[in-house]
Amino acid sequence: MAGYFEAAGGPGGGAAIALDEVEISILRSLATQLLELIGPAPGGEDATDLDALFAEGSTEPPEDPALARLFPDAYGEPGREHDEESRRLSAEFRRFTEGELRARKRENLLAMVRALDAVAPAEGEEGAGAAVLTLKPEESQRWLSALNDLRLAIATRLDITDEDSSDRLFSLPDSDPNKPMVMAYFWLGGLQESLVETMLS
Template sequence: MARRRARIGLFQPVRGGGATISLDEVEISILRSLLVQLVELIGPGPAEDEDADPLASLFAEGPSKPPEDPALARLFPNAYEETENSAEFRRFTENDLRSRKRDDALAAIRALDLGGPLVQLTPDQARQWLGALNDLRLTLGARLEVTQEAEDGESGLFSLPDDDERKPLVLAYLWLGGLQESLVETLMK
């Protein structure tokens, strides 16, 4: 059976699950840069103290207040409208959520670094990429103040003049949306 050649910029399914995508050097550079910035935004992982009690990290409490940065607030939203329940929920879940988001972004960076122009992902790596792409879009959307109206095309955000400083972010936002959609469709096959 002849192998299907991956189309540039679109995910394709691979036998046994997972996905593959062919990216050019510029796309790899942009995606890697965005992922590194996402990892920096999310923040460092837990301190790696060899002498620390391993059970202590299991019971470590996270923050009880939502982040002030709009992008972080979008990545780590309140779980409940009620402030007290939301604070309690955040305290016990945000550290794990941050860790998962950081791990997803780092896995995507590693795959880009190892893959060259043809990136092949196992089913687990593909799910991590899906999470990282979603987090990138949420972050850019928060920075661009994207609303549902903007998503529906009722905003001038997607028809900015070329000299508008937001134009590169809008183009990245749209490109990431295409990648995300392509990966979702691939994983559903």
């Protein structure tokens, strides 16, 4: 089971994975960084889901390319200049939906961090090998969404737009400063794929 998700035994199914301390630390760090990039929930940390639902957001797409990929325009073709009507519709749609979408992405990432914290060794303790993380079906769905968002954000930083640009990363030398991020990208892809297979089995 080490490294990838497998079906968890017991009532209701679910998914399980064995993670060592380094893997837990990497996943937690990536999730925390994306949480910081997404920013606080509308109305602050104490805001409720209802607050997020009725909060009006920005009408402009995010300036950060990773956020723009996570919160794309709803109208017009990606990568093409939008006409005035597409821009107007996208702005109106974004105004009423982006806050809720940001809140949902934050909750998925927070669920990941909490689950990792629950299996991580306490400070000062030495881990005894890999810790087994078990997810219920609803938790698996949150993790799947969080893994997808993490990969999209990393893909943007690495300028991955299609399969060809992804393939070229395999030949990067170890000395390339992007190599750790590339390795994380492919590892997250493996986690995501194995979780999907587990959820469908």
